[in-house]
Amino acid sequence: MSKVAFLGGGSFGTALSIMLAKKGLSVKIWDRKPKVISDINIKRENVKYLSGIVIPAGVTAFIDLENVIIGSELIVLAVPSHAIRELSKRITPYLKQNQIIVSIAKGIEEGSSKRISEIIEEEIPSNPIVILSGPSHAEEVALDIPTTVVVTSKNMEYAKIVQNVFMSSNFRVYTNEDIIGVEIGGAVKNIIALAAGISDGIGYGDNAKAALMTRGMSEIIKIGTRLGGKIETFYGLTGMGDLIVTCTSMHSRNRRAGILIGKGVSMEKACKDIGMVVEGIKAIRAFYELKEKEQISMPITDVLYKVLFEGKDPKDGVYELMSRNKKAEF
CATH class of the missing domain: 1.10.1040.10 (N-(1-d-carboxylethyl)-l-norvaline Dehydrogenase; domain 2)
Structure with a gap:
């Protein structure tokens, strides 16, 4: 997989985008804030969320959600846990079934007590879902400081695909079926x-x-x-x-x-x-x-x-x- 979309221009999504671009992947970022978009595209820096870190040319930011999703093979939901359901609903019309959905949010839903994967599955039932978690501060990932994380899914074949996409010399990815x-x-x-x-x-x-x-x-x-x-x-x-x-x-x-x-x-x-x-x-x-x-x-x-x-x-x-x-x- 060579085309990845990050939905949310926060610190961790941006850090992962930088890492994947350094591996040679084509990365798109969507964010609802025009300032974040312009800073990434013009200043080559996410001033608000990851100040001081240079963003490679392989990362491009957009305000148009549909444009970011179409053509991407991996869709990373890089928003806080409370925004996962709304974003999942919003992107459903643009998705194709072969696109893998990855979430990097951590939390459960107030009221329903549903886990992130359960929320996404309710709103996007036809796409494979993978969760990426583990001890990983964005500030260190962006600087290529050695980091280890874990990926999991109901279908571990998709977790292994995501493992391969994100694995690098300074970012080690384990799988876990639980x-x-x-x-x-x-x-x-x-x-x-x-x-x-x-x-x-x-x-x-x-x-x-x-x-x-x-x-x-x-x-x-x-x-x-x-x-x-x-x-x-x-x-x-x-x-x-x-x-x-x-x-x-x-x-x-x-x-x-x-x-x-x-x-x-x-x-x-x-x-x-x-x-x-x-x-x-x-x-x-x-x-x-x-x-x-x-x-x-x-x-x-x-x-x-x-x-x-x-x-x-x-x-x-x-x-x-x-x-x-x-x-x-x-």
């Missing part, structure tokens, strides 16, 4: 990253972050396995790997938003200051609904929901977590 585990791991870790950021913002140290990450992994496994994911998946790239990179890096918008909230900034102001979608905030609502329905104990998610949506002081939330009844670790 589509539920891959999607859930990538979504829940955003919640824990937000909590880790709040801990940093309050001024707590490495001990607190280690506790959050470890007990956060327990929450990922609890809900992931309840929904049908395999436990080994959560110890892999889309679980542990994604958790580590998102909880520890300043590239992580979830962690950065959490730091601001921990310092006393409102959730709304924190999101505005970050300037991009903070997926963890939407994930908290969705997974709070889901864990209540499934009757699963997820104390970090509980407390974070109270902090963000019920006005609980973050320090009081930490006290609530630390003063729960004694229990065994396993």
Whole structure:
């Protein structure tokens, strides 16, 4: 496959576009913002989302959605999770059945609790769907810093095709047949990253972050396995790997938003200051609904929901977590 379309000119979609163009592929980007389009085509830079990175000549941006889709063999949905359904509906009239749909979003849908692949399948039932996930900050991918990710699909033959398209000397792609585990791991870790950021913002140290990450992994496994994911998946790239990179890096918008909230900034102001979608905030609502329905104990998610949506002081939330009844670790 040599012709790839990215729908959404955000940071990660742009980074992947740069990588594929360096491999010699023809890449088109669609975005609804004229400024993003002109910056890519004229300045050869995505000033808003990936400033300072040169975009190769093999990448061209368009405002016309149909033009980007027609002729492309691989269609990458590079928008936040809450925009996936609307975009899927919008592109359906332009698609041919042999075009592979790839999603790089992480999350579940509020209300329905559906995974990204399930949302796309409902709106685009005739096309193969592949999910790409794993620990991969756009800023590092664009600079060719070694990165590993995972791809999954209901039909793994299509996952292998996507693996071949994206594989490079600095971007290693694994396959994993556990589509539920891959999607859930990538979504829940955003919640824990937000909590880790709040801990940093309050001024707590490495001990607190280690506790959050470890007990956060327990929450990922609890809900992931309840929904049908395999436990080994959560110890892999889309679980542990994604958790580590998102909880520890300043590239992580979830962690950065959490730091601001921990310092006393409102959730709304924190999101505005970050300037991009903070997926963890939407994930908290969705997974709070889901864990209540499934009757699963997820104390970090509980407390974070109270902090963000019920006005609980973050320090009081930490006290609530630390003063729960004694229990065994396993």
